[in-house]
Amino acid sequence: MTKIEFNKDTKFSMKHNKKTDRIMQNILLIPTVLSASFVLMILIFISQRGVAPFLPSEYGNESVNFLRFITGVTWYQPPNSYGIFFIVVNTVFVVALSSLIAVPISVFTALYIAKMTPKPISKFFQTIIELLASVPSIVFGVFGLGVITKVVLWIASIFGLQTAGGISTLATVFVLAMMILPTITLLSITAINSVNLDLEKNSLALGASKMQTYFKVTLVSAKSGIFAGIILGIGRALGEATAVSMVAGNAGSGPSFDLFSTTRTLTSTMLLGLKETTGLDYDIRFSVGMVLILLIILTNLGLNYLKKKVGRFS
Amino acid sequence: MKHSKRRRLDFLFQGVITITSMIGLFLLIAIFAYVFKQGSGLLSWDLLTSDYYATTYDTYYSDQLGDEVFEKPSHLDESVYFSSKWGIGFSTALDNEGKSYMLIAYIDSNSPLRILPDKNNEGEVVEITENQALLKVIFTNYTIIMSSEGPENAANLFDAADGIIDMITTTSGKGIRGSIITTLYLIILTLIIALPIGVLSAIYLREFAPKKSKIVEILRRLIEMLTGVPSIIFGLLGAAVFIPFTSTFTAADGGNLISGALTLAVIVLPVIITSTDEALKVIPDDFRQASLALGATKTQTTFKVVLKSAIPGILSAVLLSVGRIIGESAALIYAIGTAIKDQIILTERSTSLAVHIWSIMAGETPNFELASAISIIILAVVLVLNLIVKFIANKLSYESRTS
């Protein structure tokens, strides 16, 4: 409203001028602070709900035993005992395996796109990877349940093993690997592209083959950027919910390292059997959410520490 | 000797890398091939426009039945059982969930059942048409047709009867109209909430924020952290904050579209802020200087000159957000719920297309066909949006190179 006034008045003083800008600056601070506050809101409100099950007299019955919650190897024992330790172990196991599959594929794909192919093909492949990155989780879930579980069933039958309809640790690993592949690939491409071309040229001039150069010079120099991609990918894998819930099964106890048996991750625990919207069985999922947030933060810190160490070596 | 060995090794590596890099392409094609194979049969205008829940009709027949004997049309095969007395044929069909039901496969244009009085609304009529399902008939001779006993039995009982006390038919249902409307509502509401907040925040951070301020740096970090939060955690935020919030200020009672839109708004905020910020970043400083030199305030400069040049960037932010909203499932399961609805009310539960898939896959028998048909829609929209964004980005970088 004040703006219109200024438009009419062309001869305002410089001081007046500064004043509107300062007002505007303060007005604009409001949405910015609001945007920034959501992370804090997540931490505060989820913790508030997540802690409630462990506090006395919140649900009429006895409160959930916190020690048993963090060490438990059975998800639910009536009437009010929950255990999450094996779920954390399973989650880490599944995510670790899926990154073991996804990382080499992603790095090779990135190398291929960035270095080994002429522009039109590389552009085409990059677009494909970008599109894969935009496929929603629920579609991966439908694909996972419809195709990946059948593939797992087929693999199991080759080895003469049993699996509950293909719904298994392995299916979860495959689906997660598919989902983090584009994330890691895209960041690796950026990292590889930002490697100084002179380094490669020098290496080639010294008589190294192209492949030697790629592996010993390019990838080594892009190491830190690729690692950043891996960290992002692992973060995504830890928090991925819908697709995982559809292929993980709902194992009641564990931990299980059998690739062909059902498993249970933190996120699948939060989504499966979600029928109530009140009461202990609902609120305990906020506690699981807290553990998930904690796990993601710890993983991030750990991997970043590792990244710094690896970076120092070169 | 050593040289040739190395060349062989090189060749091997090159081969391995080339093959591995096909995996991404292969996966994308496999996903498309699968959802198309499963879902394209179901994908029709009817699916998009019809209700999820079937409409039930309740009728009767009390007139004197004529002597006309109807002929079974020759195009009907043996799977259709025909009542020559009433001119109607039944068969067994499978619904979208793979369950069998009794279909009215044929009804003669002169059949006495063609137009029947609506039993519960005097003066109104019900049109019995092919493709309706027959659930139950109670005849005046007290025999009862139940759909579970099959079409042959139904045709026989019709032939033996002279009047109908109660006849219940339904439309097929299982359409996704409600979920499409919900998705559209969510897109509009979310953008109304998130776009101003996001764009203004980006403007503040890029144009107005004091440089080298610690507080601004913290704000920036906090906003960046939002991108790393998994969507299910946003769902918990919706359940813990936005559902109680909307329940207090609106007629809502539990999960609703507004709490869903608020949750989605938080999810797309970082997308909008980053994308707008990127757009503001590439605007040459000359623009700003020129405007300021002409005596415009920073406010005028920002909103008239800078923002105008940032419009393509904001547009991509909108498109990316729409893609994210359409694909989002985990957060909405918590922030709205999973109840599929036909009548969409802002303060009540309903499902977006993605949650509709979750609902039918996680609930009773997983329904791959319907899930894949909806997946095709979601994929098509999301991929087209992404390609447009890429096109805009290419065009921008081309323009900035040439200018």
Added chain:
Amino acid sequence: MKKILLTLSIIIVAIALVGCSTTSETTSATTQTTTSIDQTMEVTVYTRDTTSGTREAFFSGIGFSAASGDNTVLVDGYVEVDGNGSMISSITNDLYGIGYISLASLTDTGLNGLQFEGVVASKDNVLNGTYGLQRPFNYIVREDWTGMDTESQIIEAFIAYMNTVDGKATISNKHGIVETTVSDSLWDNIKSNYSVCTEDNSSVTIYFGGSTSVESVAKALSAEFTTKCGNFIPEHNHTGSGDGFTRTQGSEADGANKIHIGFASRDFKESEAYAEGTTGLICLDAVVVVLNGENSILSNITSEELRKIYSGEFTTWADLLG
């Protein structure tokens, strides 16, 4: 020219890849169908979650009540599924699976439904009591109807409807087991007693909830009854037998999840202290033990065998066949 060649080669690669994928799918399908039952394989044990009425009926029916509400007494590696539907799809995919479902959902599944103690699960055997794995479907309505006058009258009419010829036909159409008697009346003959049904109720929502097993029966009843009773809006949110009581007369009776009528696929427990005259029987249902459709090495199973499978005493199919 080069570009065209490139595009062409890409398309060829793509087609080859798709070809690969489809062949691999078909081979997996064929290996599935040609596999015969290997008796050294373990039995995959499927169970419903602890809130399920089907689970309670099953475990109390085989004399293993300890497992009704407790997973820890079950064999290691059991698989828990959260609905009749997911039980069906899991066992359809698992040649070595064993589970239990409601008789109502057995038709069309292609699963191998077993006799229990030598008795076929059929309507007659349930009604005359010879089939042991059976349970009642009960309803429970609110006790406190304050401010819900119309709703209360609609529910009253609904309960009357369940006992008419019309209602019983619908219940048995959904495979609920009801005894029909000559004294059953037609809805048309008694509807004049329920004046609420002549009014326009299209703005009234009736909330149904409770057992998931009763869901299909309840939905079929409400879908046709709404046309007969002023087009009220039936809203179903079935979450398990326990909530049938909790949300009508228990702790959630006045909360956001309150319902007008709830269902339980079991008898009400002692802890569920309902008010006199607020409950009743709708029909009976049988629980059937099922195997994969291609697994025909068994046609009958006893409660002792089931106890041993579910407690982990028997682990392989050879154990079971002795």
